[in-house]
Each structure stands twice: as structure tokens, then as C-alpha cells.
Amino acid sequence: MNFINTKVQRTQSGVYFCVLRVFVFTVSPFGNIADKKNLYNMITVNENFKLLNESYLFSEIARKVNAYKTQNPGADVISLGIGDVTEPLSESVIQAMHTAVDEMADRNTFRGYAPECGYDFLKNAILENDYSARGINFSQDEIFINDGAKSSLGHFGDIFSAENIVAISDPVYPVYVDTNVMEGRKIIYLTCPPEKGFAPQIPDEKADVIYLCSPNNPTGSVLNREQLTAWVKYAQKNRSVILFDSAYEAYISDPAIPHSIYEIDGAKEVAVEFRSFSKTAGFTGVRCGYTVVPKELQAYDKTGSSISLNALWRRHQSTKFNGTAYIIQRAAEAVYSTEGKRQTQATIANYMNNAKTILAGLKSAGFKAHGGVNAPYIWLETPDGMTSWEFFDKLLNECQIVGTPGVGFGPSGEGYFRLTAFAKAENVAKAMDRIGKLM
Ligand code: PLP
Numbered sequence: 051m052n053f054i055n056t057k058v059q060r061t062q063s064g065v066y067f068c069v070l071r072v073f074v075f076t077v078s079p080f081g082n083i084a085d086k087k088n089l090y091n092m093i094t095v096n097e098n099f100k101l102l103n104e105s106y107l108f109s110e111i112a113r114k115v116n117a118y119k120t121q122n123p124g125a126d127v128i129s130l131g132i133g134d135v136t137e138p139l140s141e142s143v144i145q146a147m148h149t150a151v152d153e154m155a156d157r158n159t160f161r162g163y164a165p166e167c168g169y170d171f172l173k174n175a176i177l178e179n180d181y182s183a184r185g186i187n188f189s190q191d192e193i194f195i196n197d198g199a200k201s202s203l204g205h206f207g208d209i210f211s212a213e214n215i216v217a218i219s220d221p222v223y224p225v226y227v228d229t230n231v232m233e234g235r236k237i238i239y240l241t242c243p244p245e246k247g248f249a250p251q252i253p254d255e256k257a258d259v260i261y262l263c264s265p266n267n268p269t270g271s272v273l274n275r276e277q278l279t280a281w282v283k284y285a286q287k288n289r290s291v292i293l294f295d296s297a298y299e300a301y302i303s304d305p306a307i308p309h310s311i312y313e314i315d316g317a318k319e320v321a322v323e324f325r326s327f328s329k330t331a332g333f334t335g336v337r338c339g340y341t342v343v344p345k346e347l348q349a350y351d352k353t354g355s356s357i358s359l360n361a362l363w364r365r366h367q368s369t370k371f372n373g374t375a376y377i378i379q380r381a382a383e384a385v386y387s388t389e390g391k392r393q394t395q396a397t398i399a400n401y402m403n404n405a406k407t408i409l410a411g412l413k414s415a416g417f418k419a420h421g422g423v424n425a426p427y428i429w430l431e432t433p434d435g436m437t438s439w440e441f442f443d444k445l446l447n448e449c450q451i452v453g454t455p456g457v458g459f460g461p462s463g464e465g466y467f468r469l470t471a472f473a474k475a476e477n478v479a480k481a482m483d484r485i486g487k488l489m
Contacts, residue, residue, distance in 0.1 A: 096232065098231055098232050098233065098234045099232060101231050102228055102231050102232065103228075105224070105228070107224075107454070107455070107458035108132060108458075111131060111132075111442070111452065111454065111455075114442070114443070114446065115127060115129075115446065115452055118446055118447070118450075122450075125450050126450055126480075127446075127450045127451075127452060128450060128451050128452070128473070128477045128480060128481045129452045129473070130408070130451060130452065130453050130469040130470050130471075130473055130477075130478070130481060131452040131453050131454050131469075131470065132454070132470070133267070133426075133427070133454070133468075133470045133472055134334050134472060135328070135329060135332045135334050135401075135472050136472050136473055136474055137332055137397045137400065137401075138332065139331070139332050139333075139336070139381070140331065140332070140384075140385075140389075140390060140393035140394055140397065141389070141393060142384045142385070142387050142389045142390035142393055143331060143332075143381045143384045143385060143390065143393075145384065146380045146381050146383065146384035146387075146390075147377055147378075147380065147381045147384075149380070150376060150377040150380040150381070151377060153376075154376065154377065161376040163372060163373055164372075164373030164374060164375065164376055164379065165373055166367050166368045166371055166372060166373050167191070167193075167194045167195060167364060167367055167368070167373075168193065168194065168195025168340070168373070168374065168379065169195070169376070169379050170190055171379070171380075171383055172195055172340075172379045172380075172382055172383045173190045173193045173195065173340075174190070175382075175383050175385075175386040176193055176340060176386075177189075177190065177193065178386075179386045179391075180309075180310070180325070181310070181312070181342075184309065184310060184313060186310060186312045186313065188342060188344065189345075191345075191360070191364075192342055192343060192344055192345060192360060193340055193341075193342055194340060194341045194342075194343060194363060194364070194367055195338065195339075195340050195373075195374050195379060195382075196338070196339050196340060196341060196367075196371070196374060197337040197338065197339070197371075197374050197378075198326055198327075198328055198333070198334075198337045198338065198339045199295065199297050199324045199325065199326035199328070199339040199341075200225055202324060202339065202341045203225055203226065203229070203293070203295060203324050204225055204229045205229075205366065205370065206293060206322065206341070206363070207229055207230060207233050207235070207259075208233075208366055208370075209349075209359065209362040209363060209366055210258070210259060210291075210349065212233055212234045212235055213235075214235055214258035214259050215235070215236045215237075215238060215255075215256065215257050215258050215259075216230045216235050216236070216237050216238070216257060216258070216259045216260075216261070217237075217238045217239075217240055217250075217253060217257030217259070217260045217261070218230070218237055218238075218239060218240065218261050219239070219240045219242050219250040219261070219262075219263070219266075219460075220239040220240065220241065220242065220460035220461060220462040220463075221242065221268055221269065221456060221459035221460040221462050221463035221466070222261070222263070222459055222460050223263055223267050223268070223295070223459070224458075224459065224460075226261040226293075226295075227460075235259075238253055238255060238257055239460070239462075240252075240253060241462070242269065242271075242462065244420070247271050247420075248266065248269040248271040248420065248429070249271060249273060249277050250262065252280060252281065252284050256288045256290070257288070257290055258288075258289075258290050258291070259290065259291050259293060260281065260284075260285065260290055260291070260292045260293070261292075261293050261295065262278075262281060262292055262293070262294050262295065262311075263294075263295040263296075263297075264278075264294075264295075264296060264307075264308075265296075265298040265299065265301055265302060265424050265425035265427075266298075266421075266425060266427075267297075267298065267425070267427055268427055268429060268454070268456065268459045268463065268466075268468040269420060269421055269427070269429045269466075270420060270421015270422050270423075270424075270425040270426075270427035270428055270429050271420065271421055271425070271429075272302065272304070272307045272424040272425065273307075273308075274306065274307060274308075275306065275307075275308055275313070275314065278308055278311060278313075278314045278317075279314050279315075282311070282314045282315070282316050282317050282320055282321070283316075285320035285321070286316055286319065286320055289350070290320065291320060291321070291322065291347065291349060291359070292311065292317075292320055292321040292322070293321075293322050293324065294311040294321050294322065294323045294324065295324045296309065296310065296311070296323060296324065296325055297324065297325065297326040297328065297329060297339075298329055298425050298426065299325065299330075300329070300330040300394070300398055301329070301398060301401075301402065301424060301425050301426050302424045302425075303402065303423060303424055304423070304424055307424055310323060311323055312342070312344075318344040318346045318347065319344075319346045319347060319348075320347065321344075321347070322341060322342065322343050322344075322347065322359070322363075323341070323342040324339065324340075324341050325339055325340055325341075325342075326338075326339035326340075327339060327382050327385060329426065329472075330385065330394065330398075331382070331385045331390075331394050331397075332397065333378075333381075333382070336378055336381060337374070337378060338374055338378050338379065338381070338382045341363070343359055343360045343363045344360065345358065345360050347359045347360060349362075400475065401426050401471045401472060402426065402471065403475065404426075404471040404472075404473055404475055404478040405421075405422040405423070405425075405426055405428060405471035406422070407475070407478050407479060407482055408422060408428050408469055408471060408478060408481075408482060409422045409423075409428060410482075411481075411482025411483075411485055411486060412428065412430055412469075412482075412485065414486065415482075415485050415486050415488065415489045416433075416489050417430050417431065417433065417485075417489070418430065418431040419431070422471065426470060426471040426472060427468055427469070427470055427471070428468070428469045428470075428471070429456070429466055429467075429468055430466065430467050430468075430469065431465060431466060431467075432456075432465055432466065432467055433489070435465075437455075437457070437464060437465070438455035438456040438457045438458075438463065438464055438465060438466060438467050439455045439457065441455070441467050442454075442455045442467070444488075445467075445485075445488075448488055449481070449484040449485055449487075449488055450484070451481050451484060451485065453467050453468060453469045453470075454467070454468040454469075454470075455467060455468075456468060
């Protein structure tokens with residue numbers, strides 16, 4: 051039993067002193083039951099984890115595909131499923147990595163720990179190319195380099211209280227849901243009606259944190275300026291924060307669609323933006339992304355005093371993260387070089403050409419398909435009222451094509467199926483040929 055508690059306190063003049071607090075308990079011969087965590091006084095878990103849905107989507111897909119391959123050895127199975135990139139890193143990125151490796155081999159240029167929130171050379175490239183070029187100005191300390199968007203999206207909730215109500219689209223990239231379940235927050239699901247282009251609808255009730263993803267995984271839809279403006283106004287009115295995931299912004303082809311939420315007036319006061327080099331430049335296995343937390347952005351403590359989210363996130367990152375590797379940050383910087391941009395654009399154009407082939411193939415085969423114009427995902431309606439898993443089985447067994455059942459992204463994904471444009475062009479052409487014969 052812990053009955054002596056010391057606390058270090060600071061006086062106004064900055065002098066520290068110790069407060070010794072002594073608690074007196076009535077001690078029974080069996081120990082103090084109230085002091086125990088459970089009946090047997092054992093380590094306890096975060097009970098919220100028991101509320102998580104079993105994450106079986108991609109493991110179930112892998113199990114079914116492996117079973118099919120075992121039964122049909124030599125079958126030419128084409129994957130348009132998991133959504134990982136297939137093209138190698140660009141020449142500029144590879145060159146930058148080689149140079150950085152050589153620097154690490156030399157005592158004069160070797161680097162140890164990177165700054166927790168990123169090197170200035172990468173932040174400057176981001177500020178100049180992703181923001182100033184669109185008339186948006188930030189300073190270096192509003193950019194936080196990370197090891198990809200997923201970890202920062204997953205951890206950002208650490209700086210909000212568990213009492214906040216979170217609004218999340220259905221269907222959705224599952225990380226937003228699972229991390230908030232882990233933290234015990236109440237979630238409101240936003241409907242994304244097909245007749246509204248799968249755009250999440252503004253709820254009647256108040257949400258404190260709102261996750262928006264545009265271009266969207268899985269529906270391939272995008273939010274236009276008017277829709278984003280409505281969300282910014284909602285957040286201003288309700289003193290909420292929008293967590294804007296634009297991991298796929300490089301795939302936007304329509305010049306009217308915003309790439310950044312900060313293209314909307316007032317967004318700096320209500321939004322955090324998450325970006326990634328994963329899909330932009332093939333960094334899924336390299337790991338680099340960044341978060342923008344504007345200095346204007348505030349949240350409140352229990353007394354109603356405002357607190358800078360930029361300061362809290364900096365505190366979070368400097369405590370829990372030790373920086374992205376120097377070699378990787380140099381690789382990301384090379385994405386913004388003239389050659390790097392050209393090579394990156396060429397790879398994205400290849401993927402989007404695949405998207406075009408998939409959309410055309412599906413439409414001529416009689417499917418209703420969405421997305422694939424400003425995003426590398428195609429969201430198709432399953433035919434003849436099939437469930438998304440039934441359609442998965444049909445496509446695998448009859449066409450040897452692997453996609454992702456829509457229901458894996460939330461209940462409203464039932465009746466839909468996701469195909470990805472991340473594939474080799476010849477495989478996409480072959481896949482569409484097979485689907486054409488299916489219907
Ligand atoms: N956001 C969305 C919508 C995604 O689909 C993904 C990856 O698939 C990510 C974020 C995470 O990307 P990464 O952690 O590779 O940067």
C-alpha cells in the first residue's frame with residue numbers, strides 16, 4: 051500500500067520544495083481491498099481494447115487468397131486489393147538516399163538523433179512547395195515531420211480529453227475509429243450518401259473532433275470548396291477541431307478541388323492537416339509524412355482557458371518520438387526537386403491511367419462505379435444485391451482478381467467493393483478483360 055506521497059512544487063520565484071503527504075488507512079489483516087486493481091491485485095488492461103472490432107479484413111482476404119492459390123496452383127491472381135504502391139522510388143529519391151548514406155559514413159557529416167519535429171531543409175521544401183505555392187503561409191514550427199501519417203493520426207487523440215465527442219464518416223479508413231475506441235471516446239458516425247457523392251454530412255449534434263479525408267479512402271470521392279467551407283464554419287461555431295487527412299492530395303486532377311484545408315478561409319483556427327509521402331512518392335516502406343498544426347489553433351481546458359494545440363503536439367512529439375531518420379528526410383526533400391517532381395508526377399499519372407482503365411472497364415461491363423478521378427480508389431456497387439464478401443468470392447473464383455469488400459470499412463460499405471489503381475498497367479488491363487467477360 052502506498053501511504054506516503056511526495057510532490058515537488060514550484061513557488062512563484064521558481065524555487066522548488068517538497069510536500070510530504072501522509073495518508074493513513076485502516077489496514078485489515080488481508081490488506082486494503084480498495085487499493086487493489088482487481089480481485090487478485092494483478093496488472094489490468096485498458097478495457098477499451100475489448101471494445102475494438104476484430105480487425106480481420108486484410109487477414110481474412112489473405113486467408114481466402116492463400117486457400118484459393120493452394121487449390122489452384124499456378125493461377126494468375128491479380129491484386130487490386132490492399133492499396134499499397136507497386137512502383138519503385140524515383141531516381142531522384144534513390145540518389146538522395148545514396149548521398150545521405152555516404153554522409154552517414156563520414157565522421158564530418160554523420161548525424162545522430164534528428165530533431166524530433168524534423169529538419170529545416172525538409173520543412174522548408176514543404177512550406178515552399180505544398181503551401182506558399184498555393185498562397186498559404188506557415189512557419190517551420192507549424193510543420194511536424196513524422197514516420198508517415200498513420201502514427202500521427204493515431205496519436206493525435208492523446209492531446210484531447212476522453213470526454214470529447216468524435217465525428218467519423220462511415221465508411222472510413224479504420225485507424226480513426228479504432229484509436230478513438232482505444233481512448234474511450236464517444237463516436238458519432240457521419241452518413242456519406244451516394245446521392246451526395248459520398249460526402250460526409252454535417253450532423254445535427256455537436257462533435258468536438260471531426261475526421262475528414264479527401265481524397266477519400268475508400269470511396270475515392272473528394273470534398274469541394276463549398277463542402278469544406280461548411281465544415282470549417284461548423285467547427286468555428288462549435289469550437290471543434292477538424293483532423294484533415296489529405297494523404298492522397300497528389301492524386302487530385304480537378305483544379306477546382308482544394309488540396310489543403312487551409313485553402314479555406316478560417317481553417318487555420320480549426321484544422322490540423324495530415325500528409326504523407328507514402329502514396330505521393332512511393333514511401334509506404336520508407337516511412338515519412340508530416341502534420342501541420344497552425345499556431346492559431348486552440349483547444350480549452352476545464353476552466354475554459356485556451357491552450358495552443360501546436361504547443362501540446364510539440365510536447366507530445368518531443369516526448370514520444372525521436373525524429374524521422376536523416377536519410378529518409380533527405381529522400382523526402384528530393385521529391386520536391388525539379389527532377390523529383392517530374393518523376394513523381396509520371397508515377398502518379400501511371401496509377402491514374404490505371405484508374406481510368408478500371409473505371410472504363412467497369413462501366414462497359416455494366417457496373418456502377420465511383421471515384422477514380424481525383425483518387426486512386428474505385429468504389430463500385432456490387433451487382434445483383436450481392437454482399438461485398440459474396441462479390442469478393444465471385445471475383446476471386448471467376449476472375450482471379452482480389453479487391454477489398456466495402457463492409458470492411460464500416461457498415462455503410464456493405465454492397466460496395468474497393469479496387470485500387472496501385473498496380474502494374476498490364477495487370478489492370480488483364481483484370482478488366484476478365485471482368486468484361488464476367489457480366
Ligand atoms: N490516411 C489514409 C486515408 C490512408 O489510406 C493511409 C494509408 O493507407 C494513411 C493515412 C497512412 O499512410 P502512411 O502511414 O503510410 O503515411
